[in-house]
Amino acid sequence: MKEPLEKLKSKLGLSYVEYYREVSSTQEAARRLNQTPPYLIVAKRQTRGKGRMGRRWLSENGGLYLTLVIERFPHEWAVSVTSAYLVLKSLSRNVEGITLKWPNDLLYGNAKLAGTLAEAWGGRLGVGVGVNVNQEGFGEALEGKATSLRIIMDRTFDMDDTLESISSALVNGLRTLAKKGFKGVYPGIRKALLESVQKVRVKTEKGEEAGRLLDIYPEGNVEIEIQGRRKVKLPAGQILGGHV
Secondary structure: OOOHHHHHHHHHHEEEEEEEOEEEOOOHHHHOOOOOOOEEEOEEEEEEEEEEOOEEEOOOOOEEEEEEEEOOOOOOOHHHHHHHHHHHHOOOOOOOOEEEOOOOOEEEEEEEEEEEEEEEOOOOOOOOOOOEEEOOOOOOOOOOOOOOOHHHOOOOOOOOHHHHHHHHHHHHHHOOOOHHHHHHOOHHHHHOOOOOOOEEEEOOOOEEEEEEEEEEEEEEEEEEOOOEEEEEEEEEEEEEEEOO
């Protein structure tokens, strides 16, 4: 994979690219490196892959795992949903029917296909991505809960092409977010979110409550229906996460 990574580095204007056959997590590897953003870490397998709220992300061979490190900027609340949307946009070139679940999961039907994770340290922001690409199965424990591009399309996907497509989408899309704010990426994200029911948890004056996302606006506010009874408009940053 060395040659494709060098081409990717040049094409996207990255300062550094590193590939690991196995790593604890690309986020942890990215933190250890003292490189100038933007730089990219890619792994064939993770032994301690993670998702939001410390959840474990199964990261076996056949998946694509990466972290893009960029400089921090004022619109960080939008990074999770924006990065998930950018991955969705990339994958949808080959697969129809993928949906975006607030804030950072991609589903096919009810099965998880991909996820993103944004973590900040110092002046840097690591955007981690895990995509199930060529796995043929996930075992009984995850049957019906996880899927892969290969399972969906019944064919093997080229990992170099998939990496280039996703990385390009992330670099270019996050640059737009950093320069223009959420309004620069808002139209596609709104469309993707409203194509399916978005169950969320929000922090209100009454505490933490379950609700449904009704709409999202260019300035970053959202309209939420709380427990099917009342509607509130609040900053998207007050959404604590999705729920089943």
